Amino acid sequence: MKKTALSSQDMLRRLVGFDTVSVNSNLALIHWVQDYLAEYGVTSTLIHDAQKNKANLHAVIGPEDKAGIVLSGHTDVVPVEGQDWESDPFALRAHDGRLYGRGTCDMKGFIAVGLSKVPEMTAQPLKTPLHFALSYDEELGCLGAHDIAKHLDHLPVRPKLCIVGEPTEMKAITGHKGICDFECTVRGKEAHSSLAPYAVNAVESAAELVAYIKSVARRMQTEGPFNKQFDPPFTTVHTGAIKGGTAVNIVPNLCEFVFEIRNIPEIRAEELADEIRQYAFKTLEPRMKEIDPKSGFEIRAAASVPAFDMNNADPAVEFVMALSGANTAEKVSFATEAGLFQNIGIPTVVCGPGSITQAHKPNEYVSVDQMTKCENFMDRLIIKTRTAA
Numbered sequence: 001m002k003k004t005a006l007s008s009q010d011m012l013r014r015l016v017g018f019d020t021v022s023v024n025s026n027l028a029l030i031h032w033v034q035d036y037l038a039e040y041g042v043t044s045t046l047i048h049d050a051q052k053n054k055a056n057l058h059a060v061i062g063p064e065d066k067a068g069i070v071l072s073g074h075t076d077v078v079p080v081e082g083q084d085w086e087s088d089p090f091a092l093r094a095h096d097g098r099l100y101g102r103g104t105c106d107m108k109g110f111i112a113v114g115l116s117k118v119p120e121m122t123a124q125p126l127k128t129p130l131h132f133a134l135s136y137d138e139e140l141g142c143l144g145a146h147d148i149a150k151h152l153d154h155l156p157v158r159p160k161l162c163i164v165g166e167p168t169e170m171k172a173i174t175g176h177k178g179i180c181d182f183e184c185t186v187r188g189k190e191a192h193s194s195l196a197p198y199a200v201n202a203v204e205s206a207a208e209l210v211a212y213i214k215s216v217a218r219r220m221q222t223e224g225p226f227n228k229q230f231d232p233p234f235t236t237v238h239t240g241a242i243k244g245g246t247a248v249n250i251v252p253n254l255c256e257f258v259f260e261i262r263n264i265p266e267i268r269a270e271e272l273a274d275e276i277r278q279y280a281f282k283t284l285e286p287r288m289k290e291i292d293p294k295s296g297f298e299i300r301a302a303a304s305v306p307a308f309d310m311n312n313a314d315p316a317v318e319f320v321m322a323l324s325g326a327n328t329a330e331k332v333s334f335a336t337e338a339g340l341f342q343n344i345g346i347p348t349v350v351c352g353p354g355s356i357t358q359a360h361k362p363n364e365y366v367s368v369d370q371m372t373k374c375e376n377f378m379d380r381l382i383i384k385t386r387t388a389a
Helices: 010-017 027-039 104-116 120-122 143-153 193-198 202-223 268-291 315-324 338-343 367-387
Strands: 046-049 055-061 069-074 093-095 099-100 129-135 160-166 172-176 178-187 236-244 253-261 295-304 329-332 349-350 365-367
Touching: 010 104, 010 367, 027 046, 027 055, 027 104, 027 129, 046 143, 055 120, 055 143, 069 104, 069 143, 093 236, 099 104, 099 268, 099 367, 104 120, 104 129, 104 365, 104 367, 120 367, 129 367, 143 338, 160 315, 160 338, 172 315, 178 268, 202 236, 202 253, 202 268, 253 268, 268 295, 315 349, 315 367, 338 349, 365 367
Parallel strands: 069 129, 069 160, 160 349, 172 329
Antiparallel strands: 046 055, 055 129, 093 099, 099 365, 172 349, 178 253, 178 295, 236 253
């Protein structure tokens, strides 16, 4: 059987061609990668979601009885609807030293470089195994990565390092904020607006809780705690969307909103969420239930990504810095699956091609220069895995 050999740019063209917006299945891409790896004798394990519509992929190149290095990346991308693209977002376009397409930067560029190096990874025996960990629905809260972290945690030999290839301009990133998203449903009692005092206004009750959430955000901004390695250097809390009511002369019986906590490592997001819940259930609800016992709040956790914080002097960090040629490590405010791997005892560093400033935008791109830097990074990594156990 003839083996597929692709440059990183050609590999990126293949990956971008799969429309893996998070609302869609990623199985076409995953099955293509599985077949590609099989051509080089590499077997893959698929970890499906409950609906069997999406899957993570885990594959190991090299001795599975040794602690290896994980290359982690997500296969899903954000939507393109409503964005002004100059070309088809799912067809790679090269122009003026840039490679345009949805996911080129976030983060199929890193995956493409890794997969393009499979022929070299398999050409000679590796003393240190390399793992591919490709996940689904990162853009919805690292949903697939939770399961792939559990899978890695139950391997006979746990990996000794994970490199998450989010766009960092090939800088070593050793920390980021966590994210917790919450959905809130407020149920009231409907009535004609002339009888408002005898009803429970769900929109107004929601607004009271939203105002309290804003007070928590102000407190974090003014009182901290603070961590100057992040921008902004404090935990942020905000309400992102709200809907409720049907007409001005009807007291609304339903309102829904979502809020988000992005916490620095010094703050537990769940503690802030509990404070918000207590205000809803103990301060606001009793007045609502005096009018209608069926009214009240329901607050559900929608997504959770833990904060991530590695010591810059950790040997894993120094190893990745040496591969990238960087002299310093940094912290960022955007989130990745890194905290999930760190929480199961795998030292983790975020390092990948492209700039986060290009992520999620129309005409998303990764520069050819960044792809070349990632190729050099991967070449150095392969040399290390051949010579060190």
